[in-house]
Amino acid sequence: MSRIPAIPPEQAAEAARAQLEAVGKSLGMVPNAFRTLANSPAALGGYLALNQATAKSTLSARERETVALATSEVNGCDYCLAAHSLGGRKAGLDAASLLAARRGDLDAFAALARRITERRGRIDDADLAAARAAGLGDAQIVDVIAQVALLTFTNYLNNVAQTELDFPAVAALADAAPL
Incomplete structure (x- = not known):
């Protein structure tokens, strides 16, 4: 059992809801790690920004x-x-x-x-x-x-x-x- 809840997208704060929906569209699901990050919209946004940046890096x-x-x-x-x-x-x-x-x-x-x-x-x-x-x-x-x-x-x-x-x-x- 998780010690920090994984928030369902529909229950997430407004700032995190759209981000979780975008993750769901991209991956076909919203993994629990993203739903846990949604406890802090700032942390979720920071993670997603760095993830998007590294996807454009020199690494395949x-x-x-x-x-x-x-x-x-x-x-x-x-x-x-x-x-x-x-x-x-x-x-x-x-x-x-x-x-x-x-x-x-x-x-x-x-x-x-x-x-x-x-x-x-x-x-x-x-x-x-x-x-x-x-x-x-x-x-x-x-x-x-x-x-x-x-x-x-x-x-x-x-x-x-x-x-x-x-x-x-x-x-x-x-x-x-x-x-």
Whole structure:
């Protein structure tokens, strides 16, 4: 049971209602994470603005999902792992790639995201050099940081709220095996 309620769109404050309706039209449903964010129209609006901005970044949908999975694994967010496993599949990640992204060893995006999250942004010169050696430019590095920030926000929200899953649950990394 959630510790912060997921507000039905029709019961949301006026400022959040239109945003939730737009999410519903875009996704075909209003996930519980968005409905929980609706407790604060300002937080919902801020999340949606950053989400829209990162969707236009240098990162592809696959790369954004890879970063989301690595970040959510470190932060222990079952809700985001479930949501982004589904999103990752839609972006072309197979089961083995989903697990590799969560471990941070799929590619340079996953490795950098995992390291940034583990170290709370205090990565060392070797981490940055490894990302650059793998081909990431400064714009991509900044976009990975933005994606990590976006996911950390929702990871923390869902961990505090204990948001009820409305996506298929995924196995803990220790228990997961590629299909």
